[in-house]
Amino acid sequence: MVNKLILGDNLEVMKTMESETVDLIYLDPPFFSNRDYEVIWGDEGEVRSFLDRWAGGIEHYIAWLKERVEQMHRILKPTGSIFLHCDWHANAEIKVDILNKLFGRNNFRNEIIWSYKTTLKVSTHHLGRDHDIIFVYAKNTEFKMHPDQNDYPPSENTLKRWGKYADANGFVSNKHFAGSASTIINTEDETKGFNINHGVPRDVWEISHLAGNNPEKIGYPTQKPMELLERIIKMASNEGDIILDPFVGGGTTVAVADKLKRRWIGIDQSVAAVKVTDLRLRRQHDMFSQPYELKLRKYDYNMLRNQDAFEFETWIVQQFGGIPNTKQRSDLGLDGKASDGAPIQVKRADNVSRDVIDKFFAAVQRSDKTLFEKNKAAGKPVGYIIAFSFGKGAVAEAARLKNKEGIIIDLKKVNDIVDYGTGPKVSITSKELEDYKYLLEASAESDAGIEFYSWDFDHKPEEGFKADVVIDRDGKQVKQFEPGEHHIAVEAVDKEGLEGTGDLKFKI
Ligand SMILES: C[S@@+](CC[C@H](N)C(=O)[O-])C[C@H]1O[C@@H](n2cnc3c(N)ncnc32)[C@H](O)[C@@H]1O
Known part of the structure; x- marks a missing residue:
């Protein structure tokens, strides 16, 4: 199977997929929340999906999601599992009305709490809501799960209680905790005791949200940290397994799956999401990356x-x-x-x-x-x-x-056989604002209209387009340069997802 990035309603796409072919599904659907918070891309595909879910209240949302989870259950292999990411808005209904019904109460494995410690506004009505929930269900009892595949940080309690007994390598010898009431599962080496540097896999995960200056950050809301997906993918799949993210967004799951040598399928209804994911995969592309097929509504003539x-x-x-x-x-x-x-x-x-x-x-x-x-x-x-x-x-x-x-x-x-179109024609102009500081402006001709621009400030044609700025809605950048020669490239993505490239070489 070739990895695939597909534009479309995941319900329709999943209906075309064969039963029992996928090892692991992670989904981070739009939450049942208010509009401002929820609309990420604002393009036609996403707004349509938004209206779909909001035609009614919570019941409608649950029905919308349930239809999709039904397909997920069908295409999961008997050894497969599902990780459904949600939060307080609808977690109760999702668990009872969707997952318990489709997967069965017996196949519930975990409720992972992703605790992210955001600085919260004070509310007089409730406590700070500071975590998301990831439900884990297996398709049946023969599931694949290796919870110990990750390095978990030790808990504060472990450090406090046992730290003083640990040797230079972190081992606490058996004699210290023999007879202790705590059950210590982490024994990599019975003779050496347990290692306080390796935490026991627990269902509460402390992972912070991506900070503003994190290089992983692409620039759209709801982007999940790669660390979160790394844990999930390592614990519930092996190299070569097939991972599906039917709400792929900016592509965190498939980017991590690719790095971890899993095969993958990503689906999103929004052109912007699919193209951001495409650019993200191209940015991280190296000699180990696998090829993938990008399926838009139209093919690109060029x-x-x-x-x-x-x-x-x-x-x-x-x-x-x-x-x-x-x-x-x-x-x-x-x-x-x-x-x-x-x-x-x-x-x-x-x-x-x-x-x-x-x-x-x-x-x-x-x-x-x-x-x-x-x-x-x-x-x-x-x-x-x-x-x-x-x-x-x-x-x-x-x-x-x-x-x-x-x-x-x-x-x-x-x-007559396939639909194709021509991507935008793009050019860049530059204007020096002050010493070495330039205003770069992209202008594009496009019938479909431009969705966003991406910039590669150190373009090397032999490496392909590697975006430094992935999403720029206006096509304007102010950038400080060092003296020397520069090669800049810009890609304009139109509302069909077709793209055009322009570049500019200059010397300072
Ligand atoms: C919360 S975001 C996912 C974010 C992602 N986990 C990440 O880290 O970037 C949800 C995504 O679901 C997409 N979506 C909503 N309804 C959809 C549908 N019916 N089919 C496919 N994608 C859909 C939205 O366009 C949005 O990109």
């Missing part, structure tokens, strides 16, 4: 045109419902077969000319004469040519063959 020719041929034949020719070079230059066996030729080009038709026609007759005659007699296409567009000569020749000889060569345009 990407299709510049893709490896063989990959493109294989892919478009499959999209057409045919069977690609797996041999890189066939003697007749045919790239695949339609479902009835009729030959397909792919030209990754525009304005395909008449001689392509002539050659194809000859090849079709030579490849399978019987099939050719049969299709001709039945008035069905004897073959298909797929291209971005066809020139006048080609169109006229296909018409002539059909009208004069009763032979149909079907000319299929790529956009």
